[in-house]
Amino acid sequence: MSKKRWIALVIAVVLLFVSLGFQATTAFRMANLEEVVNLGNGKFNEKVLETGSGAEKIVVLRLNGVIQDTMTGAFNTSGYNHNAFLEMIDEAGKDPSVAGIIVRVNSPGGGVVESDEIHDKIIEVQQENEKPVYVSMGNTAASGGYYIAAPADKVIAHPSTLTGSIGVIMQSYNFSELADQIGVDVNTIKSGEFKDIMSPYRNMTEEEHSILQAMIDELYGNFVQVIADGREMEESTVREIGDGRVYTGAQAQELGLVDELGTLDDTIDMMETDFELNNPQIVEYTQGFGINQFLGVQFQNVFGSGSDLDGMVEMLQQSKSPRAMYLYSE
Numbered sequence: 001m002s003k004k005r006w007i008a009l010v011i012a013v014v015l016l017f018v019s020l021g022f023q024a025t026t027a028f029r030m031a032n033l034e035e036v037v038n039l040g041n042g043k044f045n046e047k048v049l050e051t052g053s054g055a056e057k058i059v060v061l062r063l064n065g066v067i068q069d070t071m072t073g074a075f076n077t078s079g080y081n082h083n084a085f086l087e088m089i090d091e092a093g094k095d096p097s098v099a100g101i102i103v104r105v106n107s108p109g110g111g112v113v114e115s116d117e118i119h120d121k122i123i124e125v126q127q128e129n130e131k132p133v134y135v136s137m138g139n140t141a142a143s144g145g146y147y148i149a150a151p152a153d154k155v156i157a158h159p160s161t162l163t164g165s166i167g168v169i170m171q172s173y174n175f176s177e178l179a180d181q182i183g184v185d186v187n188t189i190k191s192g193e194f195k196d197i198m199s200p201y202r203n204m205t206e207e208e209h210s211i212l213q214a215m216i217d218e219l220y221g222n223f224v225q226v227i228a229d230g231r232e233m234e235e236s237t238v239r240e241i242g243d244g245r246v247y248t249g250a251q252a253q254e255l256g257l258v259d260e261l262g263t264l265d266d267t268i269d270m271m272e273t274d275f276e277l278n279n280p281q282i283v284e285y286t287q288g289f290g291i292n293q294f295l296g297v298q299f300q301n302v303f304g305s306g307s308d309l310d311g312m313v314e315m316l317q318q319s320k321s322p323r324a325m326y327l328y329s330e
Contacts, residue, residue, distance in 0.1 A: 064106050156266065
């Protein structure tokens, strides 16, 4: 590379960092500094949705996206944060000024463990903090999204909400034929017969299928029991309607999976009426504009939100190995 090209490259790099610094400085001036550094300190911002004259509050917690405990990367500007959501429920439960909690669910479900952790946290708030928890369903509240709704004091869905999808799924790819066609050999050294179960490089044996099916059946039984307990339904009834299909909100109400039909505003009105709350303040917990999100926005301002980086980050966040999921997938 010639001397002139080296000089041009150095100038381009300097200009890039100057641009990043300028945009960062501008963003810091425009943003609330407290919000920029707030992520991860265990505290959440309160966004006022409705001002009220009373001393009590209703807290709205939004659960959006796949319920999965994935790391938050430096360039991740949105998405579900599992630990933060659990902390939000916990904080709302311990706040003496909070009279009730509404979980707004817009999720196709997700991990078995993560869904169960939210389910248990809701029960903990109900029993230990003696606070009502209502669930308001958005576009989708399926599989794990319904699992966490089962113990709620009241479940409200829009008539067109997609919910249900009661069941467990585990999937993997099988590349064995492709590997044979292109001449790829996979050498596996394992300590036991089933160590590479669900390997994408060979066909599954009948015995392996039986092992995994038994595990799925056990997790499905847990799902059925959660609904039977939370909705006070017979186990046989849950199994009959819980064949994996999705229902509209209106259909779910007819089946007893949903109590009422309505919007988030309707859910707020119901909680106020049911518990005789006198003009409470309606607030929403938000995570704040964390430093990771801040850096991600600045990077996207330079390289564009549609850059290949977005797809790379998303792929890195995906689980590399098959896992059982309470998940509705189209």
